[in-house]
Amino acid sequence: MMGYTEAPLAWGHARGMARTVGVSLTDAVVEGWLSRTELAGMVEMCGRCSHIGECTRWLAYTVTAPAVPGFCPNAPAIGALMA
Template sequence: MQDRDSLKRHAALVDRMAETLGIDLQEAALEGSVAMDEIADAVLRCTGCSDPSHCAGWLDGHGHGAAQTPGYCRNRDLMARLRPGVA
């Protein structure tokens, strides 16, 4: 079982990744593009990452945005589906 701090850290990483790709997860949920359970599952997938510090560094280096997640991202498919302009 993940502890609260770990879940919060990974929830923040998922949200930052989405923002970096131009995705507003809250808006996507309100529009019905993603279910809240999918977001929760994304956070749990993220907790399985072996190097969240590397991800945080990648996000820091892409403050201007990015077209896609890094290849190792466990939520790559979800983010690609939600990315604006992707049908």
């Protein structure tokens, strides 16, 4: 199982953002589309993000979306993993 016990909120937000656009970060690593180092960087970036409240609210009300919101610093990386 993959997860970040030292940063559960950041992991949850990164994974949640990806899930809204149909991307599984865990599958992306297993399938070789994303390295563990890249994933760790995404989680770290999420943990340092200044939009945590906005992210939490967005995730609370969004099940699916055509794209990750622009305020997300991981939007380019997640977008690259789509389809």
